[in-house]
Amino acid sequence: MSFSSPYWKKIISNLDWNKLFRKLKLDGMEEKRKGEVFFVCPFHDEKEPSFSVNKNKGVYHCFGCGQNGNLITLISSLLNVSKNSSFEILERYAGLSSDDLTIEEVKQRIESLENVLSKMARNKEEIPKITPFPPVTILPRKAIDYLERRNITRKESKERGIKYCDYGYFSERLIIPLYDAKGKYMTFEARLIREPENIREKKVLYSSGSKVNSLIYNFHENLGKKRGVLVEGIMDTLSLTSRRIRNVISCFGTQVSDEQKSLLSENFESLVVLFDSDSSGKKSSLKLLEELSSLVEVKIAKTNSRKDPKYCDIEDINMAIINAKDFTNSDLTNTKRRLQSFLVMA
DSSP, X not given: XXXXXXXXXXXXXXXXXXXXXXXXXXXSOEEEETTEEEEOOSSSOOSSOOEEEEXXXXXXXXXXXXXXXXXXXXXXXXXXXXXHHHHHHHHHHTTOOGGGOOHHHHHHHHHHHHHHHHHHXXXXXXXXXXXXXXXXXXXXXXXXXXXXXXXXXXXXXXXXXXEEEOSSTTTTEEEEEEEOTTSXXXXXXXXXXXXXXXXXXXXXXXXXXXXXXXXXXXXXXXXTOSEEXXXXXXXXXXXXXXXXXXXXXXXXXXXXXXXXXXXXXXXXXXXXXXXXXXXXXHHXXXXXXXXXXXXXXXXXXXOSSSSOGGGSOHHHHHHHHHTOEEOTTSOHHHHHHHHHHHTOOO
């Protein structure tokens, strides 16, 4: 998009901004500088407005998460409409009609829209993996279905700020914000909602340079709580929190870094480990017990089914947590033997 285009300038100068802002449901408007207004960012959770819209150029930028673009991409993301429809919404709110355009303005309109569409359609590297937060839209039906199959409610996903990326390097993925121990946004997880096409396509991607092994998902929501329920991944966490088990956390897999161990031992008096029911999950439970038993009380939970926690009935989950076995204070050799017996395949 060329911001020097006379037709683009005509749209911007005639645009009913307040009507557009209401349409996009942007909240917390503050005009800090002439021609520049700030809102609470629609792309990440925040309390103070850091999302800037420049009314002179028709562009936006969030100083919190780094999201940026022009009005066409903004409308497309927030209303989940095509770029062409976004352009038409802008024209309508500017009181312009294609029937009233001069031949030169028609050419400019086509050129402007083509610039946007061609940029969106380039190869996947168009959205580099180093981006602090990818362009996102609201959740499409296929993403909602993916979450619901894992017992994750729409309310929970909305409260967590989960969005969807529909093109580029993070295409066809849920975009899940990740926070540090104090609740400050750090990075995101991009989770594929379909089966990988080949062995090279990873189910989960992170922005380049992200250090998730220093983070614990949902940790900041459990500061000061005596007990935590440790599960393998974010989907397990969200599935249980959706069903009112709130003290659930995840270290993004079964490996726990030294930084994560420190956070766990400093915050919790006891941990209930509820990993997947496969052999890998069981071996990881044993390994984690060895690594954490000197730092915090550890109990191992086992469901009655072979399903992963996110697929289990909530009654089964609750009983597994209640009946979790305490192996921490036993002789390590005996503990291993008892744990292996407890976790034996059904």
